[in-house]
Amino acid sequence: MSNHKDEVEFPKMSFLLMAVTTGFVGGILWSLIGYLCYYFNYSTIEPNILLEPFTVGTWRESWIGIILTIILYGIISIGVALVYYILLKKLNTMWVGIGYGFVLFLVVFLILNPIFPSMKPFLQNDINTLIAAACVYILYGLFIGYSISYEHNEIKYFKEKELKR
Template identity: 35%
Template sequence: MASKQNQEESKRSVFLKSLFCGAAGAFIWGIISSIAYFFSFSEVSHGSFILRSFFSGSWTEGITGELISLAIITVLGVLPALVYYLLMKNLHGVMPGIMFGIGLWVLVFIIMNPMFYYVPTFYDLSSDTIVTTICQFVLYGVFVGYTISYEHHDRRIVANHPQKEA
């Protein structure tokens, strides 16, 4: 009975850590995206394009807009982590995270692009923006994917091989 309860707590723990990992990754890579935008490596900042696509005004372009955008992107970062947890947590290594990051990039910059009028179409993006944003999404995917897979694998090993009580 105690073993089943421990397994349930372990699953819940991995799930909550996965959600936190997605938010933390989105926060970290949102900051990196803003820095890349500031130094003109990219035409778009991940967080601010979400805000600027739905709201207009000078406040969206200053530090206030960047901070609000960072908060939005941090909250939204939970969604990809949830998808990774549900569909890909059993996969090991870096490649699933790389593929996940590329898939997210395609989703945001190609499939969902019409939703974000602030972002130029794929054909209008500069090569610097494409390379920079793909790299950022890949790094986010690896961060989230590797963390979730490692945590899931680690908890599974602990659940299958409990320490003997003395």
């Protein structure tokens, strides 16, 4: 039998901070996957296209541009995770995250497309690029969505368990 006083409690991260961390890590992880897709020619869209509207010169294609782009994806992803946190955290199914990722794909490729001059219009992209990008966005949405929903349900479960004591 374990004595409750003997148990070590680690400091707990707030749920909002966990969502922010999930967003940042997700942005970095999935932008790296996007770079791998570009490197192995699954996609013709280079992830540093994000810097295109704001920079001049070829420095964005160097290592500093790649690092800056990855960090920028992490920062933008915090906002994406917060939107999921506010609107969808209570929905505990992987399909919501998959749908969220697909909606993000459509927003980037259909609505935000004119912001990026080197990105072809949606139907002019080759099928490999569209499939690779859709898969990365869907998996990114699944990562963000399921991580946040899982944590929300864990917190809810332990609160209910504590109330029953």
